[in-house]
Amino acid sequence: MSQVQGSGIPGILRTLREYLAFYCGLGLLASVSLLWSVLALPLSLVLPRKWKKRTGRLVITMGFRIYLRALSIMGACRFDLKALDILQGESPMIIAPNHPSLMDALMVISRLPNLACIMKSELVDNVFFGAGARLAGYIRNDSLRGMIYLAVEDLRSGSHLLLFPEGTRSNRLPIGTVRGSIALIAKEAGVPIQTVLIETDSAFLTKGWPFFRKPSMPIHYRIHLGQRFDPPTDVRVFTAELESYFQSALVDAKLPHLPAVTDVHSS
Numbered sequence: 001m002s003q004v005q006g007s008g009i010p011g012i013l014r015t016l017r018e019y020l021a022f023y024c025g026l027g028l029l030a031s032v033s034l035l036w037s038v039l040a041l042p043l044s045l046v047l048p049r050k051w052k053k054r055t056g057r058l059v060i061t062m063g064f065r066i067y068l069r070a071l072s073i074m075g076a077c078r079f080d081l082k083a084l085d086i087l088q089g090e091s092p093m094i095i096a097p098n099h100p101s102l103m104d105a106l107m108v109i110s111r112l113p114n115l116a117c118i119m120k121s122e123l124v125d126n127v128f129f130g131a132g133a134r135l136a137g138y139i140r141n142d143s144l145r146g147m148i149y150l151a152v153e154d155l156r157s158g159s160h161l162l163l164f165p166e167g168t169r170s171n172r173l174p175i176g177t178v179r180g181s182i183a184l185i186a187k188e189a190g191v192p193i194q195t196v197l198i199e200t201d202s203a204f205l206t207k208g209w210p211f212f213r214k215p216s217m218p219i220h221y222r223i224h225l226g227q228r229f230d231p232p233t234d235v236r237v238f239t240a241e242l243e244s245y246f247q248s249a250l251v252d253a254k255l256p257h258l259p260a261v262t263d264v265h266s267s
């Protein structure tokens with residue numbers, strides 16, 4: 001698990017600094033999330049309905065923005081996310097990134113304040129993220145019908161919607177199987193799908209990465225925008241088209257080799 005990089009005192013110091021950044025990074029996320037949970041719970045009782053979502057989303061965006069800035073200052077990560085900024089203020093659409101790691105949602109949310117998020121239900125039930133996610137009106141993914149209904153409603157109210165087309169972190173490179181729910185929601189809401197291409201040079205928090213294993217640092221993340229698709233008419237045809245688009249758009253992307261998964265880069 002531990003790896004000392006380089007030899008002698010400089011190598012040991014560098015490794016120590018990385019461990020410090022790693023545990024500070026995790027500790028900081030846990031602390032701010034827990035703090036926001038404690039505040040979000042009473043706020044959800046007293047705030048007027050229309051302010052809950054707006055406040056909840058803004059606080060999470062600003063919180064993650066500051067958090068990612070802190071990771072950069074600690075030397076843990078380097079982020080290039082500016083491509084997302086041009087989407088701010090644009091009309092409702094689905095934001096559809098490939099999903100190499102658990103950092104992806106934080107990066108996208110940190111740049112887009114008017115964003116709903118389809119979220120794994122275990123995370124909505126989690127003590128660190130649950131109250132904040134509920135205040136922000138994020139949508140849990142355990143009931144397909146409920147998820148589609150709430151997502152369409154939210155888009156109609158003018159928000160962006162973050163939805164990872166694979167529904168889980170990539171289990172195959174450059175992208176796993178695309179699910180039909182994204183096309184169903186886009187068709188029903190009549191909104192376009194903006195693809196987002198995420199690149200990283202580290203397997204940190206990819207599928208199967210042990211949560212407390214320190215990666216080499218700094219980790220580089222880069223986001224750029226892919227093609228924007230019109231609302232689909234045929235869900236099945238569009239789902240296949242979207243997967244094949246990601247396959248070709250990411251063919252030269254910088255992505256880590258995932259342990260024990262298929263890599264089309266090398267086939």
Ligand SMILES: CCCCCCCCCCCCCCCC(=O)OC[C@@H](O)COP(=O)(O)O
Pocket residue numbers: 032033036059060063064099102105106117118119120123128129130132133164167168169170207
């Ligand atoms: C002030 C800042 C802190 C406040 C925190 C409160 C609420 C935080 C919400 C965090 C949103 C996280 C994201 C959601 C999308 C999602 O669910 O991603 C994870 C899955 O794809 C991973 O699936 P899998 O690969 O199957 O484990």
